[in-house]
Amino acid sequence: MASQSTRPTRLEQLTDSVRLILFRQDRILLNAGEFFWSPRSVESLAAKPPALLSVGEAGGHSYLAAELENENDLESRSLRSLLFGEADTDLELLSKARQLLNWHRTHRFCGICGCPTALDDNGKILICEKCSYQFFPRINPCVIMLVTRGEEILLARSARFRSGYYSCLAGFVEIGETPEQTVLREVREETGVEIENIRYVESQSWPFPSQLMLGFLADYKTGEIVPEPEEIEDAGWFALSDLPLTPSASVTIAGRLIQGYRRSMLDQL
Ligand SMILES: [Zn+2]
Incomplete structure (x- = not known):
């Protein structure tokens, strides 16, 4: 997606090639079931958007985002509900719009x-x-890491997770830290385990509300698992051949780290 160079500030200035994404706080406002609104369809709403933010361009359309405070009659969906089954391009646009509006x-x-x-x-600052x-759009860097011990992986669950689900450890990068230092610290704090051979794998933008998730693998070194009270409800070593419920690999970096490592170990057999 390319970025727009100038920012239209009023609906009347928008051409028909523009698509608008409307949110009310964390919910996407739907236009007859669709995510995107034409400028004319927004003009007919009782409340007008206070500001139009440039999201980007895709498929010949320019996308703008706006927040409406009091459109209670409109059908809406949470961004989280779209994590499963929507086209990647739509989710990318909607996620970026939500983060800019936030x-x-x-x-x-x-x-x-x-x-x-x-x-x-330019609508960027x-x-x-x-x-x-000057206040720039804010992104919060986080790390998410899969700790491995041969054919076992370290998974944990917090009380917030859906029943039965386990995932990778994760945490926010603190000021002054490199992401690798965060990986080391978070694994130690959350489980008491020491690790080595930390290596970056891939990343994911995560709009709840504005994280950049940096994904790592790390090898187990020493220590017994002692879950951190309040943060971790349960943690343990799980055999790759007998995993609990884990996040989807098609949607989350946690799922991709787990399934990627599982595939790499199966390939060695
Ligand atoms: Zn000031």
Whole structure:
């Protein structure tokens, strides 16, 4: 997806090739069951979007995102409900729109002087109208890691998970850390296990609300599993031939790390 160079600010300025993505907080507002709205279809709504954010271009359309506060009659869906079964391109656009709107909604005022902020001409930066401080869209880096011990993998579950599901360990990168240092620290804190041979595999944007998930594999080194109270409800070593319920590999990086490692071990047999 390419980015737009200039930002239209009013519905009337939009051409018919523009598609709008409308959210009310975390829910996508549907246009007769569809995710995308034409400028004319939005004009007919009682409330008008306060700001239009550039999302990108795909398939000959420019996509803009906007938040509506009080359109309670409209059908809506949560972004999370779309994780299963939607086209990748749609999910990518909707996820990016949600993250941009969340940034816009949480940076309406300057953290230094308290005055209102406004979008720059390209719609990429929020700038304080008084002191000119620039607020860029915020991404929170996280690590997610699969710790392996031959034909066993370390999986854990938190109380938030659906019943029966286990996944990889994960955590936020703290200021001053490299992602590899975070992997080492989080595995130690959450399970008491020491690891080695940490290697990056792949990443995933995760819009709940704005994480960049960096996926790693690591080898077990020493230690017995002692789950961290409050964070981890249960953790253990699971044989690749007898895994519990785990996240989908088609949707989540956790699932891809688990299934990727499982395939690589089966290939060695
Ligand atoms: Zn300011």
